[in-house]
Amino acid sequence: TTSTSTFIYNKTYAAVGTYTVTLRAISSTGCVSYATQTVTVTPSASAAFSYTPNSCSSKAVVFSSAASVSASTYYWTFGDGQTSTLANPTHTYAADGNYSVTLRINNTSTSAPQTVAVVSNPVVGAISRSVTACSNLYTFTNTSTGSTLTYAWTFSGGTGATSVTNTATRSYASSGTQTVDLVVTAAGRCSTSATQMSFTAASAATGVTAAVVVSASNPCNTTRTINNTGSVGASSYRVKLDGGAYVTKSTFPYDTTGLTVGTHTLKLVATNGTCYDTTTTTFVIGSVTAAYTSASSTCGTSVTFTNTSTSTSGTPTYAWNFNSGEGTSTSTSPTFAFATSGTKTVSLTATLANGCSTTVTKSNITANSGTGPVAGFTWSMVTGGVCNTGIRFTSTSTGATSYTWNYGDGTVSIPSSTSTIFHSYASTGSFLATLTASSGAGCSSITTATVVVTATGYPKPESSFSTATATQCVTGNRFDFFNRTTYNGAGWVPNYYWEFGDGTHNYTNTHVYGKTYAAAGTYQVRLVGVSNYGCKDTSYMNVVVQAVGSCTPGMIRGSIDDKNSSGGSLDAASSNTAATGLTTVSNDISDQVILYPNPNTGDFKLGLKDVQSQSVNIVIVDMLGREVYEHTYVLNGRKEIDLYDMNLSAGTYNLVLRGSDEAVARKSFAVVK
Known part of the structure; x- marks a missing residue:
């Protein structure tokens, strides 16, 4: 590089080396003069070191700073509190151990620490021994000291064992002279041999084996027989039952009576005066x-x-x-x-x-010799638009009155007396469909078949509804229509359209409570359920409002009379079939239900007097006809129902209680805030 400046400041070089700098000066008359000077760029200071480990007979470690760069001063810390300023010191440690060593040069650069392991020959102690007379088992112990010691034991005949502990055991089959050798190694690199031990092994004393058997002539009673069958070499015995005191026994077998129910623990100690053995067993008393x-x-x-x-x-x-x-x-x-x-x-x-x-x-x-239903069904693939594509199932069962279908796609129908049912699938493929056919006596039969779905569709609602009183007098008539529509498959039924046959309708509520007719006559009520996919289904019922002069005493319970099975639009023609299955009953139980307190703050109780239903469904409707609360309660003999935390606003409400036996009660109440 060059420059025409008179002075040069802060010139830098990219690499270490020796460089010649030349200055050429030119006068105004053209005279030229040269001057040269050499400059040297040295490496940046960097501390590093190596060391030579100590020998097993010395604790001196030789350190070298040769790996350092541009070092002019040195400061060593050896990890034991000692330091040095030499370039290549030799340091002798006072004791074995691991030491963290660092080197700092030029008072600017410090090396990474290195752990120096100082290991020297262990100080080998003598070998001692002890023996268990009854088993002729010798235990050898060594008291050597040093760093991370391992022990290599060698016994007579060249057999041996290596251990990280200072003990070893050995049994001898017969008496005679035996030798034990030991090499102790510190940290895996410095080894020293212990003085060989030579001794005469003695014959083992006669051993003792304890055994106990608990038996019973009648395992169901509280007596047990104790025997020492299997015991060997003992001259006396002691027995302890369930943690009690030891009792000396000289006669076997013997009986223990009056034992309590549960698990018992029996301990038997057998001895010959020198050696002993112990055994423990458990047994159970119970019937x-x-x-x-x-x-x-x-x-x-x-x-x-x-x-x-x-x-x-x-x-x-x-x-x-x-x-x-x-x-x-x-x-x-x-x-x-x-x-x-x-x-x-x-x-x-x-x-x-x-x-x-x-x-x-x-x-x-x-x-018994009775036979239950025999399940069977056929199926066919139907393709007819998005709401009419699926499988039509037809039961061929015998002896059945109710049918439950599992379509194999995660949906299951509710039990129905209808033997034919239609189901749409969200995907194509093979599905294992199951039919459970049941009889009125509670017997059932199950059959399965694989159906092949070749086209997808959306399921239709199964529209249906009921009323507790299909025939009423014109004076004081009040009809409740309970929506029983079901839906099997993905989606839901967000919309219901009620038409009451007198020119009025309700396109808002799921259920209708308190519908009244102004004149006597027969009215066809129609319910259309529409799914979120736009699929529709319609059901019908005729209700009768009798004139004052011809009004039949009592109230009439009604059932669904017919249903437009093909669905259809909201404007489809209505069926004109008449209501069937009517039975004269008195099912208004309003006088058997007490609502208190009234008025209330939104929390109140219902007292039930002689209500026979197994369960009741309670619906609360505001004055605009909106359903604000609905819940089914299982009674199981309950005489009172608490209603609370319903978040009712101030105002007037109608409560409809419908029993599982279609009994109905109506109550009005006021909420005051």
Whole structure:
């Protein structure tokens, strides 16, 4: 590089080396003069060192700073509190150990620390021995000192063992002169041999073996027989039961009586005066009583057995014998199908782990000859638009009154008396469909089949509804319509459209409460359910409002009479079928339900008097007809229901209570804030 400046400041060089600097001066008359000077760029100072480990006979370590760069001064710290300013010192440590050493040069650069291990020959101690007379087991111990010692033991005959501890054991089959050699090594590199031990091994004393057997002539009682069968070489025995005091025993076998239920621990000590041995065993006192009840199926020869056995200790195992070997089982409570109907003999044996066993036999078990339903179905792929593409299932079952379908795609239908059902699938492929066909007697049968879906579609709602009173007098008529629409598959039913046959409608509420008609007549009520995909389904019912002069006493319970199974638009023509299955009942139970306090702050109670329903559904509607609360309560004999935390605003509300037996109560109340 060059420059035309008179003076040069802060010139830098990129690399270490020697450089010649030349200055050329030119006068105004053209005279030229040269001057040269050499400059040297040295490396930056960097501290590093190496060392030569100490020998096993010395603790002196030789250090070298040759790896340092541009060093002019040195400062060593040896990790033991000592220092040095020499370039290449030799340092002698006072004791074995690991030391962290650093070097600092020019008072600017410090090396990375290195751990220096100082190891010297161990100080070897003598070998001592002890012997267990009854087993002729010798224990050898060494007291050497040093850093991280390992021990290499060599016994007579060249056998040996290496250990990180200072002890070793050895047994000798016979008496005679034996030798023991030991090499002690410190930190894996400095070794010293101990003085060889030579001694005469003595013959072992006669050993003792303790053994105990606990038995029982009747495992179900509280007496046990104790015997020392298997004990060898003992002249006396001591026995301890359940942590009590030792008792000397000279006669075996002997009986222990009056033992409590539970687990007991028995310890036996056998001795010959010099040697001894100890053994411990546990045993269980407990009894079992075999017992069972049975329930015969009305659907066939199957009988369900309920195990009612009792045990005072532990869990029994069970062995069932059905009709003298017709079948067996080890289940706790099995169900068994006999080959024929009739009266059968069944035995149950219950056995505890302690051997206690009892058997109960009954010869009056009835296997019925009735038969249950036999499930079967066919299916077909239907393609007809997004809301009408899927599988149509048709039950071919016999003896069934109710059908439940598992479509194999994660959705299951509710039980229905309809033998044909349609289901849309969200994806194509093969699905394992299952039909459970049930009879009115509670019998069921299951069958499966693989259906092949070749096109996807959206499921339709299954529109349906009911009312507790399908026929009422024109005076004071008040109809409640309960939406029972179901939906199987992905999606939901966000919209319901009610039309009441008198020109009025409700397109807002899921359920309708308190619908009134102004004149006598027969009115067809229609409910259309529309899914979030736009798929529709419609159901119908006729309700009757009787004129004052012809009004039938009492109230009439109604059921759904018909349904537009093909769905259709909101404006589709209505079916004109009449209501069927009407039974005269009195199901207004308003006078049997008390709402208190009234008015209230939004928390109140319902008192139930002689309400026979197993469960009740409670709906609260505001004065705009909006449903603000709905919940089903299982009564199980309850006479009172607490309603709270409903966040009701101030105002007037109507409460409708509908029982599982279709009984209905209506109450009005006010909320005051």
